[in-house]
Amino acid sequence: MxxxxxxxxxxxxxxxxxxxxxxxxxxxPFHDRLIDYPQMKHxxxxxxxxxxxxxxxxxxMTGRPGVCLSTSGPxxxxxxTGIANAYMDSVGMIVLTCQVPTTVIGSDAFQExxxxxxxxxxxxxxxxxxxxxxxPRIIKEAFYxxxxxxxxxVHIDLPKDVLSAVVGDFIYPNSVNIPGxxxxxxxxxxxxxxxxxxxxxxxxxxVIAGHGLVLSEASNExxxxxxxxxxxxxxxxxxxxxxxxxxxxxLGMLGMHGLSHANFAVHYADLIISMGSRFDDRIxxxxxxxxxxxxxxxxxxxxxxxxxxxxxxxxxxGDCKQVLNQLLNVLKEExxxxxxxxxxxxxxxxxxxxxxxxxxFLSKSSNALTAKDVIHAIYEETDGEAVIVSDVGQHQMWxxxxxxxxxxxxILTSGGLGTMGYSLPAAIGAKVADPKADIWAVMGDGGFxxxxxxxxxxxxxxxxxxxxxxxxxxxxxxxxxxxxFHDKNYASTEMINPNFTKIVDAYNIETHKVETNEAMIAMIxxxxxxxxxxxxxxxxxxxxxxxPMVPPGKSLAETMxxxx
Amino acid sequence: xxxxxxxxTIIIAARNEPGVxxxxxxxxxxxxxxxxxxxxxRTNISGISHxxxxxxxxxxxxxxxxxxxxxxxxxVIEIKKINMNDSINRELVIFVLKNQSLAxxxxxxxxxxxxxxxxxxxxxxxxxxxxxxxxxxxxxxxNMKGDVLKMIRSGVIVx
Numbered sequence: 001m002x003x004x005x006x007x008x009x010x011x012x013x014x015x016x017x018x019x020x021x022x023x024x025x026x027x028x029p030f031h032d033r034l035i036d037y038p039q040m041k042h043x044x045x046x047x048x049x050x051x052x053x054x055x056x057x058x059x060x061m062t063g064r065p066g067v068c069l070s071t072s073g074p075x076x077x078x079x080x081t082g083i084a085n086a087y088m089d090s091v092g093m094i095v096l097t098c099q100v101p102t103t104v105i106g107s108d109a110f111q112e113x114x115x116x117x118x119x120x121x122x123x124x125x126x127x128x129x130x131x132x133x134x135x136p137r138i139i140k141e142a143f144y145x146x147x148x149x150x151x152x153x154v155h156i157d158l159p160k161d162v163l164s165a166v167v168g169d170f171i172y173p174n175s176v177n178i179p180g181x182x183x184x185x186x187x188x189x190x191x192x193x194x195x196x197x198x199x200x201x202x203x204x205x206x207v208i209a210g211h212g213l214v215l216s217e218a219s220n221e222x223x224x225x226x227x228x229x230x231x232x233x234x235x236x237x238x239x240x241x242x243x244x245x246x247x248x249x250x251l252g253m254l255g256m257h258g259l260s261h262a263n264f265a266v267h268y269a270d271l272i273i274s275m276g277s278r279f280d281d282r283i284x285x286x287x288x289x290x291x292x293x294x295x296x297x298x299x300x301x302x303x304x305x306x307x308x309x310x311x312x313x314x315x316x317x318g319d320c321k322q323v324l325n326q327l328l329n330v331l332k333e334e335x336x337x338x339x340x341x342x343x344x345x346x347x348x349x350x351x352x353x354x355x356x357x358x359x360x361f362l363s364k365s366s367n368a369l370t371a372k373d374v375i376h377a378i379y380e381e382t383d384g385e386a387v388i389v390s391d392v393g394q395h396q397m398w399x400x401x402x403x404x405x406x407x408x409x410x411i412l413t414s415g416g417l418g419t420m421g422y423s424l425p426a427a428i429g430a431k432v433a434d435p436k437a438d439i440w441a442v443m444g445d446g447g448f449x450x451x452x453x454x455x456x457x458x459x460x461x462x463x464x465x466x467x468x469x470x471x472x473x474x475x476x477x478x479x480x481x482x483x484x485f486h487d488k489n490y491a492s493t494e495m496i497n498p499n500f501t502k503i504v505d506a507y508n509i510e511t512h513k514v515e516t517n518e519a520m521i522a523m524i525x526x527x528x529x530x531x532x533x534x535x536x537x538x539x540x541x542x543x544x545x546x547x548p549m550v551p552p553g554k555s556l557a558e559t560m561x562x563x564x
Numbered sequence: 565x566x567x568x569x570x571x572x573t574i575i576i577a578a579r580n581e582p583g584v585x586x587x588x589x590x591x592x593x594x595x596x597x598x599x600x601x602x603x604x605x606r607t608n609i610s611g612i613s614h615x616x617x618x619x620x621x622x623x624x625x626x627x628x629x630x631x632x633x634x635x636x637x638x639x640v641i642e643i644k645k646i647n648m649n650d651s652i653n654r655e656l657v658i659f660v661l662k663n664q665s666l667a668x669x670x671x672x673x674x675x676x677x678x679x680x681x682x683x684x685x686x687x688x689x690x691x692x693x694x695x696x697x698x699x700x701x702x703x704x705x706x707n708m709k710g711d712v713l714k715m716i717r718s719g720v721i722v723x
Contacts, residue, residue, distance in 0.1 A: 116583070117586075120586065120587060120590045121590055121591075121594065124638070125637075125638040125639075126583075128582070128583075145638060179579070179641055180578070180579060180637065180638055180639055180640050180641045181638050302636070303632055303635075303636075304629060304632035304633050304635075304636055307628070307629075308629055
C-alpha cells in the first residue's frame with residue numbers, strides 16, 4: 001500500500017462516494033490507485049473550477065462535504081474560485097491538491113505553485129502532508145473541521161512522493177484532538193429569557209431567516225417557533241425555503257432585490273431577530289440607516305459575525321437548531337398570545353400597495369418572453385418540486401423573487417461570492433449527489449459560457465439535467481446598473497454570442513430554442529419528465545430590469561418598487 | 565502617557581505548527597493593520613508558542629473583529645487583548661553608540677537595566693532589557709542621527 005491508498009481509504013471511512021477530480025503529473029500516483037476502489041466514483045470535469053463548484057453543490061444537496069481533487073500548479077489554481085465560493089457561503093468541502101515532490105517544493109519546479117499560500121484567506125484550515133503516516137489523522141481532522149461549527153472548505157496538499165510512499169497498515173482514528181477548535185452550540189437560560197422578554201416587549205418584531213437555519217437543518221424547529229410567536233419572517237437569498245415560502249407568515253426575500261413590503265417591515269421594525277444570517281450588505285442597504293429604531297438580536301454559530309457590521313443588542317452564539325430547541329422548551333411553558341394585529345395590518349397594506357403599483361407597471365410593458373414567465377412555468381409544471389440551480393445575475397434575483405421554495409435547498413446558488421458559471425457544474429454535482437432530485441440548471445447567456453465546457457461532463461456521464469439558458473444577449477445585471485446609474489453606457493455588456501444550439505448539439509445533448517411564452521410553456525411541459533439531458537435556449541426580453549431594487553447607498557426604506 | 569501604550573496589543577497561545585504565524589498575519593493584513601512589533605517563542609508547554617503582536621494603530625476600529633477572526637484559527641488556542649500599562653512586559657534593545665559618555669549616561673539613567681557589552685574602537689555596544697514604557701521614554705531623549713550608529717529592538721514580550 002502507498003500514501004494514495006491511505007487517502008482513498010480515509011475518504012471511504014468518511015462516507016465519501018464521489019470525487020470530482022482532474023488528473024495531472026502530480027496526481028498520477030493517486031489516480032493509479034483508484035482502480036482498486038470501484039466503490040469510489042471519480043468524475044472528471046473539463047476545468048477544475050467545474051470540480052470545485054460540483055463539490056459545492058454536492059454538499060448543499062447532502063449535508064456532507066463535497067470532495068474535489070486537482071493536480072499541482074494550474075490545476076490547483078483553477079480550483080480557487082470554487083474554494084472561495086464555498087468559503088463565502090459556509091459550504092463544507094474537502095479540497096485535495098496534488099503537489100510536486102517534497103524534495104523540490106520551493107524550487108519553482110514544473111507545475112509547482114504555493115497553493116496553500118494562496119488559499120490561506122479562503123479556507124477554514126489547510127495541511128501540507130509531509131509524511132504519509134499522517135494522512136488518516138489529517139483527513140479525519142479535515143472532515144471534522146469542514147463539517148462542524150461554521151462549515152467551510154479545508155485544503156489538503158499532497159506531494160507526489162508522499163502519495164507514492166510505501167506505508168504500513170491502515171488504521172483510521174476514532175476521534176480528533178484539536179484543542180484550538182471549540183464550538184459553542186447552546187445559549188444560557190438568561191439569554192433565552194432576554195430574548196423572550198424582547199419579543200414580548202416589542203410591537204413590530206420581525207425575524208430574518210438566513211442560511212444558518214438551512215445549514216443547521218432547523219426548518220421544523222424554526223416553523224414551530226414562528227407559529228408559536230406569530231412573528232413575520234423575511235429571508236435572505238440563501239435562507240429561502242428554511243420556512244416554506246407559501247406559509248402565511250413568510251414575507252419573502254429582503255434586501256437589494258427583495259420584496260418591498262419585506263424591506264419596509266425590516267426598516268420599521270422595533271425588534272429584529274436574525275437567525276443564521278450575517279447582515280450582509282445585499283440585505284442591509286445603507287448600514288447607518290438600517291433599522292435605526294430596532295433592537296437587534298443576532299443568533300449565529302460564528303462569534304466573529306457578532307457586531308461585525310451592526311451593533312447587536314442581544315448576541316446569541318450557538319447552533320440554530322439547538323438554540324431553537326432550547327427556545328421551544330421554554331416557550332412551551334409560556335402563554336404566548338401576541339398577535340401583533342396592528343403590525344400585520346401595516347405589512348399587509350404595504351404588500352397591497354406594492355402589488356397595485358407593480359400591476360400598473362406590468363400592464364405597460366411588452367409581450368416578449370421574460371425570465372419570470374420561464375420561472376413560473378417551471379414552478380407550475382413541476383409543482384415546485386424542481387431544484388433550480390441558478391447562476392448569477394438578473395435571472396438569479398427573479399428566481400429568488402418568483403420561485404417559492406417549499407423546502408430548503410430548492411434554489412442552489414452562489415450568494416456571497418456571486419460566481420458566474422456556478423449553475424452548470426453545480427447542477428451536475430447536485431444531480432450526482434441526489435439522482436432522484438429533479439435538477440434544472442437556469443442561467444444567463446453570460447454565465448453559461450463561463451463553464452460551458454462542463455457540457456462534456458454531462459455528455460460523458462449521461463447526467464439527466466435540464467439546462468435552461470435565458471438569453472438576452474446582455475450581461476444583464478451590469479447592464480441594469482449602467483442603465484439606471486450610468487446613462488445607459490453599455491460598456492462591455494453587450495454579449496456577442498455563438499450559435500448555442502450547434503455547440504450543445506456537438507455534445508450529443510438534445511437542444512431546443514423558444515421565443516414565445518406559448519412555445520416555452522409547451523417545451524417545459526414536454527421536457528419535464530425527461531430522463532436524459534436536455535437544453536432549452538429561451539430568447540427573452542433584452543432590456544428588462546429587476547425590481548424592486550434598493551439603489552446602492554440607499555436604505556431599505558428607499559426601495560424602488562418599479563422603474564418610475 | 566507615551567504613544568506606544570495606545571497601540572493595540574494582543575497575546576496569542578498557538579500550536580507550533582508550520583504556517584501558524586502566516587495565517588495570523590494574513591488576517592491582520594486583510595484589515596490593513598501595520599505591525600509595530602512581533603515576537604514568537606516557545607513556552608513551558610511543549611508544542612505551544614506564545615506570540616505577542618503590537619499594532620501601530622487601530623484607525624478603523626477593527627481590532628475586536630480581527631481578534632475574533634484569529635481566535636477562530638484552528639491552531640490558535642487562546643488570544644487576549646492587552647493593556648500594555650497593566651501588563652508584565654519586557655523588551656531587549658541593542659544600541660551601537662558613537663560615544664562613551666552617552667553610553668555611560670545611559671547605563672546610569674537605566675539604573676541597572678543597561679549593560680555595556682563591547683568596546684571596539686569608538687563603538688560601544690549597549691544592551692538594555694526593560695519595560696516597553698521605559699524604552700520609549702529613553703528613545704525620546706536620544707539623538708538618533710547624532711549619537712546612535714544602530715538601534716535594534718527585539719519586540720516586546722507580554723505575559
